[in-house]
Structure formats: C-alpha cells, structure tokens
Amino acid sequence: MIMKYKRLLVWFRNDLRLHDHAALFSAVEKAEEVIPVYCFDPRQFDSLSIGQKKTAGFRAQFLLESVLNLQDNLKSLGSNLIISSGLPENVIPILAKKYKVDAVYFTEEVTSEEKSVEAALEHSLYKDRIGTEAFWQSTLFHIDDLPFPVSQTPEVFTQFRKECEKLSKVRKTYPQPKKINTPDLSNDLHFKLPSWMQVEKVTDDRAAIKFEGGESAGMHRLKTYFWERDQLKIYKETRNGLLGEDYSSKFSAWLSLGCLSPRYIYEEVKLYEKERKKNQSTYWLIFELIWRDYFRFIAKKHGNNVFKLSGIKNYVDNWVRNEKLFQKWAEGNTGIPFIDANMRELNATGFMSNRGRQNVASFLVNDLNIDWRWGAEYFESLLIDYDVCSNWGNWMYVAGVGNDPRENRYFNILKQANNYDRKGAYIRHWIPELAEIPGFDIHQPFDLSTKELKEFGVSLGSTYPHPMVKLPKSFL
Template sequence: MKTAIVWFKTDLRLYDNEALIKAIAQSEEIIPVYCFDDAHFETTQYGFKKIGNYRAQFLLESLQDLDNSLRKMGSGLVILKGKPEVEIPKIVEEYRALKVFAKREVAFEEKQTENLVQTALFKLRCELETFSTSTLYHAEDLPFAIKDIPDVFTTFRKKTELDATVRAVFKAPITITSPEIPEIILPTLKELDLRFSSIDSRAAIQFKGGETEAMKRLNHYFFESKSVSAYKETRNGMVGEDYSSKFSAWLALGCISPRAIYHEIKKYENENEANDSTYWLVFELLWRDFFRFMFKKYQTKFFLYSGIKSDKVNSKALNKKLLSQWINGTTPSEFINANMLELKKTGFMSNRGRQNVASYFCNELNMDWRIGAAYFESQLIDYDVCSNWGNWAYLAGVGNDPRKHRYFNIEKQANDYDKDSSFRKLWLLQNY
C-alpha cells in the first residue's frame, strides 16, 4: 500500500492546498500530521516568546477546525511535538510512508528545518516533496528569476501584473483514504508554557482560528457587507471590524490562500462592481508576495541590523526603560500608546498603527529595529515571518524602501487618521 504523509505547517486548510491534493492523487493512503516544533515555543535572543498567547490560541483553534474537516472526509490530524527532523521520520517509519508532502518554505529558520527533515528522510529512502502554496503568483510564473526580482515594489508589481497570471485554485477533496487516526489530542497552553489571554472587548475583531472561520469572514466582507467596495477609502481606519479585510490572521496560518481570496474578488467584481477598492485588495496581496520573494532572494539578510543595505550605522544600544514604555503604552505620545495597548490586549493592530509605532521605535527611541520586530512576532495573531520582518526593515530604512529614510510625524498622523480622537479615547479612556 502506497502511504504518504501530509505535513501541515502554515497551510491549515483543505481548499487550494496543492500538497494535500497531490498527496491524495499519488497515494493509496495518507496520514495528515502537524508537528508542534519546540523551537517555536522558545524565547528569542531579544527576550520575547517566539509565539505568544494570542497566536497560540488561534493556532490551536485552527488545528481543531482542520481535524474536524478531515474527519468528515474519513481522515484526521495526527499531532506530534518535538523537533520535526526527529518526529516526522518517526511517523514515516511507523506507517512505512514512501513520501512526505509539504508546503515549501522561504524564510531562513523554516528552510533550515525543512532541510534537516529532508536529510533525515533521505536516510529512510523517503522523499520530501514541497509545493509553493502561500503566494498569489507562483514563483515559476514570475517574469524574472528570483535573483533578478526588482528590490522596488512598484517595479515588481507593474511587471508581474503585466506578464504573469494567477493560477486556478485546487478544489478541496471530497473524501480522503486514511487508516484509522486516533482522536486528536492538542497540547494545552500550559503545556506550551503559555497561558490563556482573552481578547479585550474593545478589539477591532474577535479572531477565531480555522478555515471555517476564514471562509465566514470572506463571505461577510465581500458578499454580506460588501465592505470590499470601499476598502481603498476605509483601509487606514483604526476602529471597527470592517475598515479593512482582517484576512491577515487566517492568511498567516494558511487557513485561507491568497489565490482563494483573489478568485472570490473576481467573482465579486462580476456580480457587483470592479473599482479601485477591489483592485486595492489584490494590490495588498501582491505586497505580501513581494516580501516572500524578497526572502527567497536575500535569505538571512532581513534578520541583520543592516538588512539588505550595507551602509547602515552601528546598532543602537537597548534602553530597557524606553522599551518598556513602548510595549506598555506609557510613552509621551497618546497615539503610540493607544496602538500599543491595542496590540498588548488584543494581539492585533491596524496597518496605520503598525507603521507609526515602528517609525516611532526606530526614529524617536533609536533602538535596534529587530527588537521591535521580535516583539511583534510574539504578540501578533497575524504574525507572518516575511511580512513582519520585511515591513520592519522597510520602516527602519534597511529594507525595500526606495526613499532612504521614512519618518512619520506622529502628531500629524494622529490628526489625519484619528481626527475625532475616537481611537485614542477607546484605548486611553482615563485620559479623556
């Protein structure tokens, strides 16, 4: 019997999951697995948990939802915990699997783990086959080789839009043939050395993990509320559920694919209208692609203080007092404080807020931008390695910004984007 393992990572979905579909097509039986990688639950060199409470909760919900969906098809999810390069080969031996199907990684640590697993599997005469499942445009369809991708987004976008097309989605399987898979036992937050944190009731949205919830959100934002038709005008908002799509958390864990969103946009445009706003959502998905391809091109450079530039001055020393004020929302700036409190109490922050607090960190506090990026990594529900580190490098002036030094006038930004102080009042009530 030809048995294959499907190793789920940040692709926790059945719809438009090429690794899963190819595994089903090439095998007689498949074993879906997810491995809680010990390295993801350690404290980083910057002093923060790699995965914080909010993101861990979202992950557990997403895995439970994936298991529910798999069971309806005659399968289920096997949960492993430890080092993937140890645990994946063990399950390969247990089921005598000939092949492991998985999502292809681009960021440095993830790529290292993938290589370690591949080496361990090679010794067992088991093949690891990976698929590019997390971008809107497939890397093979780009009008340039990875090493030649333009470092300026606008150049990348214009040529890609002109010369590349978005591939069709892979439909979700109807049935999956698996041996009997025991009932799922997910680790508790306590076992992961974390604790439950309820999302503050003032949150812009109460995120819940899983493909089911991702599809609900998609349907709400497009077809129930038609909010997508005003996206370009409202996307810089800061209060409420529908000023932006809020797809980011589900995209980050792969509960939905960018291609699925793209094709729903096209469906929406056919049924309703195509305008600047519907295009702008595709534009934002392209930004996400851009950072992924930049990580393929530059590998470790986005984790260096000098980023992808070579002319950055020496790193600034850590100031623990200023860092604490920034994290806890006790800086001299009310606008920064409101945004940082939102992040601390909900695991989310608006795009406008993120740009401002990152600019403040780099320009006003003059600290190593990677400390800020590492705090975001720990705190954000929608943390995505390429988008997070790529955007922080951009704001720090060591990434893909063609303008060398982007500086935000925080007070002007507050007046422009929180004119009536409603956002500041929401989070700093006692001060108003």
C-alpha cells in the same frame, strides 16, 4: 486512475486548510491513502533576544484553534489529523516509518529556521529511503510563474508589482478533495497540549475583531466582509482606519497560517467584481496581497540579511539599545497618546492596524532611535497575524534598511493622528484616562495647561506619563 503510491504523509505547516492545497490535493490524487500530520514545534515557543516568547499566548491560541479546525474538517472528509509535538524532523520520520509511507509531502517555506527544519527532515527521511516533495503555495503568484528568477526579484515594489501584473498570471485554485482515505490512526490521536505552549484567548471587548483560528472561521470572515457586509467596494477608502471590524479585511491572521489561500481571495475578488462591483477598492485588496508576495520573494532573495541590523541595504545607523526606553514603548507608556493607544491595542488583543504599525515602528526607530530588530521581535511575539516575511520586511522598510526608494520614512506622529484620528475617538477607546479631553487635544495632553488637565482629570506623570520626546508640530 492508477495510483502511484500506497501511502503518503502530508505534513501541515503554515498551510492549515483543505482548499487550494497543492500538497494535499496531489497526495490524494497520487496515493491510495493519506496520513495528515501536524506537529507543534517547541522552538516556536522559545525566548527571543528581548526576553519575550517567540509565540505569545494569543497567537498560540489562534494556532491551536486552526489546527483543531483542520482536524475537524479532515474528519468530515473521512480522514483525520495526527496532532503531535516535538521537533518535526524527529517526529515525522517516526510516523513515516510506523505507517510505512512512500513519501512525505509538505509546503516549503523561505526563511532560514524553517528551511533548516526542511533540510533536517529530508536528510532523516532519505536515510530511511522515504522520499519527500516540497510544494510552493503561500503566495498569489507562483514562484515558477515569476517573470524573473527569484535572485533577480526587483528591489523596488512598484517594479515587482508591474512586472508580475503584466507578465504573470495567478494560477487557479486547487479544488478541495471530496474524500480522503486514511488508515486507522487511533493509536496516535491522543494529543495533549505541551507544557511549553501557553495559550490565551483574547477577552478584551475593545478588540477590533474576535479572531478565531481555522479555515472555517477564515472563510466565514471573507463571506461576511465581501458578501454580507459588502465592504470590499469601499476598502480603499476605509483601509487606513483604526477602529472596528470592517475598516480592513482582517484576513492577515488566516493568511499567515494558511487558513486562507491568497489565490482563493483573488478568485473571490474577481467574482465580486463580476457580480457586484469593480473599482479601485476591489483592485486595492489585490494590490496589498502583492505587497505580501513581494516581502516573501525579497526574503527568499536576501536570506538572513532581512534579520540583520543593516538589513538588505547594508546601512547601519547608530541605533541605541536602551531597555528602559524600549519598555516604555512596548507597554504603551511613551506619553504620546497615538503611540500608546496602538501599543495598548496590540498588548490587549494581538492586533494593530496597518496605520498603527507604521506609526509605532517609525516612532521606535526614528524618534527613539532604538534598534529596529527589537521592535520586530516584539511584534513577532505578540501579533496574531505574525508572518516572518511581512513582519521583518515591513520593519526593514520603516527602518530605512529595506528597499524603499523614498529616503525618509519618518512619520510625523501628530500629523498622522490629525489625518486618521482627528476627533480622538481611537485614543478615547484605548486610553480611558484621557477620555475627558475633548477633540484633537487628546493627542497632545502635554500642551494643555495644568488647569485644563485638572479639569479633564489628568495628571501628567501620575495618571498618564509625560512625553518621552518632543514631537515636531510642523504640520499644524
């Protein structure tokens, strides 16, 4: 094979893996030597408008683990990873010049902050006559295979999905390189965690899953969930669950940092369908991955509007910005057990089920009428699986400023609690001070008499808050 380049630098971002990695695969094919680099960006740890850090401790820990795992996996192929910190648009050109690389390869992102880093990097490298190549690789359907230009992405999910399913194909995954030639990097392998990056490991035993960052742990989770525990064939029935490791795949955190590739998951689903079982559940996991694609392409189509109050619908409700009410929601002290349990789970573990996310988001925007972007920012800070497009897209959707053709996205909290936690096990798990209340009554302590409350060891306003709002009970 004729090598085109002497040396290429691969800048890793939200693509922390070796399997199905277009940029890495291409670099290994085209160059005699490859220099893998990761750079922690301080802007990812700045404060958000609500005062929280953009990346709180749990996700920072998951990110660190993912980067270190990538380094280990690269080492096993004879390579290594330079781990650095600072602005990538400054750090990468310095390394590119130092190691005299011909070009820098990276995965392109879609939203403005990430795009401006790419632009600044390209500009800086261009001045030094170093080329760049951006690769698309975070979605199931490749952008070039969409049956429409991104600017014409259907506004409604069902239409998007149907057109993709009918007219596009999921590309095959790239094989993992067997060996990577890398020059001596020892002068640049002395990474020290920057002071602005505070990491924190989840220690709460009540966590649905103990997330561990990195491609190896992501692969292991897939193997466990699909193959060892054989859960995929019942995914559609269990996916709205609230408790435990296996009601849903829990792939999101690994997907968000690119430790798992959606196309790899797709291939494993196809294999499972061939070797074990093919049913609605196996399809449904792919269906959910298409939602993920949809939010990414919608974000690319609509640019910064996805972060605006009026969203992409250009609709403005009269939202309030009441810090006191917001704080109660954020801390899980609303006095509505189903909301509080979910928020306490998020605060203690960096994770919340999809059912929980929809309910707490609806409660914030519909019952409290608070600016939905505050909720989106809170999730951005705390979620281990934070993904800019999925998070802001879903929030827009719940807030009614997205593309939902169904007008009313109001979630009747008690009805939801009745459907998904009838016996109150989820509340008992997260709000021990209510644990003595039997059955469904645990969801509505505010309806119990003083005598009953006393019997169950609850004192409203003291051991558990009074409800912030009166919830509709129309379903009962």
